[in-house]
Amino acid sequence: MKSYFKLFLILGSLAAMMTIFIAVIGFIAETSPPIMAYNMAAIAVISFCLSYLYPIFNEKNERRQWIQQKGMTCTSVAVLLYVSFFMLGVQFEWIRLSIVEVLALVTSLGISTLYISFVVLAKVY
Template sequence: MKSRLGYLIIGFLLLIESAYFLYGGISGDFPLFPTNALIFSLSVMFLSLGYLHPQFKNKDERMKVIREKGMFYSYFILMFYFSLFMILIHFQVISISAMGVVTILAALTIMTVFLSMVVLSLLL
């Protein structure tokens, strides 16, 4: 995508869709699915890309540092997520299907990577 506005529009549309599914799940009209977390994570991704677009369109050293450090920090946070899920499932604190775990971990991965880049762009 070539414009910041496009990222922001798609991000807000996905955020509205995620809020609709969350409301429907809470009110009991339809069940809460882990895919709602995936839709929410995609909205976070597009909103983050909308924020990062002015910095990422210039292919300079700062952009490369933000991407590298963002992926580096995300790796360790993701290892924490995996360990936490293994512990919670092993001790039967949560009962969730394999598809639910994979969907939630995918959503957490997307959000962690892009939010770490946003935080690093603010700090660097």
């Protein structure tokens, strides 16, 4: 079990370093970070969260199912809020991103919210 913890931490660290590298290149070029940076950030969050969640999700019990159900509920509400915020931001030109960038950002935020909510719920319950 400890080997999975270390593996997920290593993968998360690599993904975080790649995210930072890609974002720095985008900032040096004076543009928004490339779409790939959002995906790599989501992968880093998934890896770090799974390093904590692996022992919990490895067991097939009611606690795991409850955490997954409540996490999906929280994420559904959060994604609706993200979409509403970005729709208003793009419509009133508060956010100057292309639609593809907004979709990538909403997807990455949704994925990150899901796994972070799993960790929070696992710690609380």
